[in-house]
Amino acid sequence: MEGQEKKVIQFKGKEYPCCASLTMGIIGGKWKTxxxxxxxxxxxxxNELRKTMPTVTERTLSLQLKALxxxxxxxxxxxxxxxxxxxxxxxxxxxxxxxxxIESIAEWGDKVSE
Amino acid sequence: MEGQEKKVIQFKGKEYPCCASLTMGIIGGKWKTxxxxxxxxxxxxxNELRKTMPTVTERTLSLQLKALxxxxxxxxxxxxxxxxxxxxxxxxxxxxxxxxxIESIAEWGDKVSE
DNA sequence: CCGCATCCCATTAGATACTG
DNA sequence: CAGTATCTAATGGGATGCGG
Numbered sequence: 389m390e391g392q393e394k395k396v397i398q399f400k401g402k403e404y405p406c407c408a409s410l411t412m413g414i415i416g417g418k419w420k421t422x423x424x425x426x427x428x429x430x431x432x433x434x435n436e437l438r439k440t441m442p443t444v445t446e447r448t449l450s451l452q453l454k455a456l457x458x459x460x461x462x463x464x465x466x467x468x469x470x471x472x473x474x475x476x477x478x479x480x481x482x483x484x485x486x487x488x489x490i491e492s493i494a495e496w497g498d499k500v501s502e
Numbered sequence: 503m504e505g506q507e508k509k510v511i512q513f514k515g516k517e518y519p520c521c522a523s524l525t526m527g528i529i530g531g532k533w534k535t536x537x538x539x540x541x542x543x544x545x546x547x548x549n550e551l552r553k554t555m556p557t558v559t560e561r562t563l564s565l566q567l568k569a570l571x572x573x574x575x576x577x578x579x580x581x582x583x584x585x586x587x588x589x590x591x592x593x594x595x596x597x598x599x600x601x602x603x604i605e606s607i608a609e610w611g612d613k614v615s616e
Numbered sequence: 617c618c619g620c621a622t623c624c625c626a627t628t629a630g631a632t633a634c635t636g
Numbered sequence: 637c638a639g640t641a642t643c644t645a646a647t648g649g650g651a652t653g654c655g656g
Contacts, residue, residue: 397615405557407611408539408604409532416530417648418523425522434618443519448649450619471656472617489606490522496603497521501511532629548638559630564639566629585636586637 400459414459415486419444419452424483424490427462431478453477461486514573528573529600533558533566538597538604541576545592567591575600 396403397410404410415421419441426432426440438449456462461483467474479487510517511524518524529535533555540546540554552563570576575597581588593601 397611399611399615404611404615405555406536406539406608407615408535408608410611410615411607412530412532412535416526416532418526418530419649421522421526422520425520441519445650446619447621447651451649466618468617469656473619473656475618486610489603489610492603492606493525494520494522496600497511497513497518497524501513501518501521501524552638557630559632560639561631561641562629580638582637587636587639589638 411489414461415489417452419448420456421490421493423449423452423456423477424461424479424486425494427477427479427483428487428490431476434475434477437477456483525603528575529603531566533562534570535604535607537563537566537570538575538593538600539608541591541593541597542601542604545590548589548591551591570597 396405397407398404399410399414402413404413415424422441422444423437426437432440434449434453437453438444438446441449453462453464457464460480463478463480465476465478467476510519511521512518513524513528516527518527529538536555536558537551540551546554548563548567551567552558552560555563567576567578571578574594577592577594579590579592581590
């Protein structure tokens with residue numbers, strides 16, 4: 389009886405109630421934007437990333453990187469099969485489309501912090 | 503022995519490890535950007551907001567609005583002291599400084615959703 | 617050296633009923 | 637009308653230890 393349209397939008401099988409919440413679903417959380425922010429300048433190894441984010445735990449960093457990889461924002465490249473491993477993370481072209489947003493977010497946080 | 507500088511940045515008494523995470527701490531979460539997105543166009547009453555976000559619960563909407571108010575992004579104005587109440591939510595000038603970011607976020611989500 | 621696994625806790629968000 | 641109260645579920649994230 390009710391003509392209520394939900395008008396959800398979708399991405400990778402997940403549904404969101406609004407275009408803004410889609411983006412936040414992908415870059416939201418405590419660490420994802422920080423990772424993307426550091427990868428903007430170029431590729432980084434796992435441990436290099438850790439050093440730029442001294443307070444993140446290994447597990448969390450792993451999980452967040454995996455999530456970013458699954459959403460197609462970063463690529464994970466393994467260079468050695470034998471230890472010591474060398475793993476590099478890079479933004480994909482798709483991930484790079486977020487750069488303007490990440491920059492605005494970082495800039496705003498920077499201005500506000502004083 | 504280690505000259506490790508933490509270099510945290512602060513806002514409203516909370517500490518963040520990066521300028522990007524500060525912003526995300528304020529507009530992050532499942533609903534805050536959606537609320538801000540709808541308030542960009544002008545003030546809205548509580549129930550009007552609910553209608554624009556059919557899947558949010560009353561409790562969550564309340565909590566998120568309160569958090570946004572505490573961070574100084576929105577103002578809550580009460581027009582009647584006796585029921586039926588009339589409460590309007592508006593962006594503060596400070597909240598308006600986020601508009602470009604919210605717009606980019608919404609736009610990106612919109613493009614990606616197809 | 618890189619990063620996964622297990623366990624656990626804190627925080628966030630939903631369902632529902634009720635109130636000034 | 638605009639919330640609060642209570643309870644519960646889902647998620648995020650930390651600590652620690654193991655393995656290639």
